[in-house]
Amino acid sequence: MNTWRKLRRTILSVPANNMKMIEKSAGLSADIIMLDLEDSVPLSQKDEARATAVKAVNSGIFSGKTVSVRVNPTGTAQIYKDIIALAQECRGKIESVIIPKTDRAADIHFAEGLLRSVMAESASDELIYIEPSIESAEGLENISEIASASALNISLVFGIADFTASTGGRLTSLSGHGENDESVYPGHRFHYVMSRIVSTARANGLYPIDAPFGNFRDTEGLKKSCLTATALGFEGKWVIHPDQIETVNSVFAPSQEEIERAGAIIQAYENAGSNKAGSAQIEGRMIDGATLRLAKLVHEKAELMKNV
Ligand code: COA
Ligand code: MG
Numbered sequence: 001m002n003t004w005r006k007l008r009r010t011i012l013s014v015p016a017n018n019m020k021m022i023e024k025s026a027g028l029s030a031d032i033i034m035l036d037l038e039d040s041v042p043l044s045q046k047d048e049a050r051a052t053a054v055k056a057v058n059s060g061i062f063s064g065k066t067v068s069v070r071v072n073p074t075g076t077a078q079i080y081k082d083i084i085a086l087a088q089e090c091r092g093k094i095e096s097v098i099i100p101k102t103d104r105a106a107d108i109h110f111a112e113g114l115l116r117s118v119m120a121e122s123a124s125d126e127l128i129y130i131e132p133s134i135e136s137a138e139g140l141e142n143i144s145e146i147a148s149a150s151a152l153n154i155s156l157v158f159g160i161a162d163f164t165a166s167t168g169g170r171l172t173s174l175s176g177h178g179e180n181d182e183s184v185y186p187g188h189r190f191h192y193v194m195s196r197i198v199s200t201a202r203a204n205g206l207y208p209i210d211a212p213f214g215n216f217r218d219t220e221g222l223k224k225s226c227l228t229a230t231a232l233g234f235e236g237k238w239v240i241h242p243d244q245i246e247t248v249n250s251v252f253a254p255s256q257e258e259i260e261r262a263g264a265i266i267q268a269y270e271n272a273g274s275n276k277a278g279s280a281q282i283e284g285r286m287i288d289g290a291t292l293r294l295a296k297l298v299h300e301k302a303e304l305m306k307n308v
Helices: 020-024 043-058 079-089 105-119 139-142 143-148 160-167 191-203 221-231 242-252 256-274 289-305
Strands: 010-015 033-034 067-071 094-100 129-134 155-158 207-210 236-239 280-282 285-287
Touching: 010 020, 010 207, 010 242, 020 043, 020 221, 033 043, 043 067, 043 079, 079 094, 079 105, 094 105, 094 191, 094 242, 129 139, 129 143, 129 207, 139 160, 143 155, 143 191, 155 191, 191 207, 191 221, 207 221, 221 236, 221 242, 236 242, 256 280, 285 289
Parallel strands: 010 033, 010 236, 033 067, 067 094, 094 129, 129 155, 155 207, 207 236
Antiparallel strands: 280 285
């Protein structure tokens, strides 16, 4: 049984140096709360933010919620302290650590080694999983090795702004997070990157998670960004502001119309099967085994929605 099969539509990033935001996040309807120790925390507050994250996770405010923590990248003076503190003090209370700026499989081996060594100290069998964040040209080149680097991996996350910087791509908006990517390039300028992340994640049994959309006042832009991500196969998307949660939750969940259409396809296929036919038609459209698999994915997501 895959214990981490659950809705992962929204992952709310919450700066771990901000107790007010942390407390607020516990009452919001994001599927996952991600406490951030990396880029939303200034260097001078790293130790304090780590202690705040550990305290918040143990305070009980997140009871019934899935929580993850983004640690600092490999090679920084913080990552080993982050991982050791979380593995020692938050086991069973956080699902995963996100490893930002994962450039190569060795980054994941390092994180796994540290995690497993601390976890070996305790009798608990609760695991802390790993989510590599792909946000550099090097990370994208090494994505297959990264994805298969650890049995603890559960997802691949797209880090859009750092990826753009690493490739020398232009800053085409104020935040650098997902705005104008369609208008500056025919199609979408990250189509290749996003598709690569989706196919590599799925090929390795991991969840592809899309980057956040920086303009939290632009609901239409956010919706468009979600539609692009869901069309490609992303499982969920980071959000950076409470106002983004509802839109992302709704686009990443199947609509009633999609659920009904999937039900009709499954029914028609079953009827065709009982007549010994491998394909059938609905309203002049051919459906076959592949259509059935697509329809079953919709129903699987709809089943998960029942637990919300
Ligand atoms: N998590 C929890 N609460 C949040 C939040 C977040 N990510 N972002 C905003 N809020 C809260 C605010 O504290 C405020 O609460 P209040 O009404 O109880 O006072 C409310 O939501 C409205 O916030 P608003 O005033 O519109 O924005 P802001 O100026 O407080 O914050 C940002 C704007 C961008 C600084 C903030 O959303 C943020 O820090 N986001 C996360 C950034 C991040 O994690 N980056 C790294 C990952 S890419
Ligand atoms: Mg980044």
